[in-house]
Amino acid sequence: MPLRITTMTESFADQIMEWNYEPPYDFYNSEPDEEFRKELLECSYYAILDEEGQLFGFCCTGSSAQIPIAIPLGAYDEDLLDFGLGMKPESTGQGRGKEFLSFVLSSIAEIHNRQSFRLTVAKFNERAIRLYTQLGFSEVTSFDYGGTTFITMIKMPVSGL
Known part of the structure; x- marks a missing residue:
């Protein structure tokens, strides 16, 4: 599936x-509101399209991918490219995650000229955490916000010998 x-x-x-x-996963649902719409349009969000040009998912980078309460806790101190992503609900759970995440990583690496990444994920989202781990991410820290535990995970470039 070319994205x-x-x-x-x-x-x-x-x-x-x-x-x-x-x-x-309804935790990730959002109510249509002008503030979120403005964030999607004015911050560092990108649309991911499928082979037919239809919306398949999205990603964001930088502070848009961080949870502000964790900044003073030191969760984002290391100089890494933060990113977040979301896949269209109808496409989740169908084995497309690895291709989607790999595409997002290669795209944002090229856009931002970076190879070290960090993401924040709700700890209950074991399906996503399994995928992130398969693609080389490891858990660094955790914090609670709004009754939910979140973890940050990082992926560093593989250094040659």
Whole structure:
């Protein structure tokens, strides 16, 4: 499934705000609101399109991928590229995650000229954590926010011998 990354548009932002995940992933649902829409359009968010040019997912980088309460806790002190991602609900759980995450990593590495990454994930999301671990991420720290435990995971470039 060839994917491509593109600029976030109003249409893509509106589609993302309508996404509804099944429990327990409904934690990631968002209510359509102007603040979130503005963030999608004005911050470092990208749309990921499938081979037919349809919205398949999204990713974000930098502070958009951080949870602000964890900044003073030191969760984001190391100089790594933070990123976040989301896949269209109908496409989750179908074995497409590895390709999607690999594509996002290669795309943002090229855009930002970086090879060291960090992400933040809800600890209950074992499906995502398994995928991240398979692709070389390791857990660094955890923190609680709003009744949910989050973990940060990092992936560093493999150094040659």
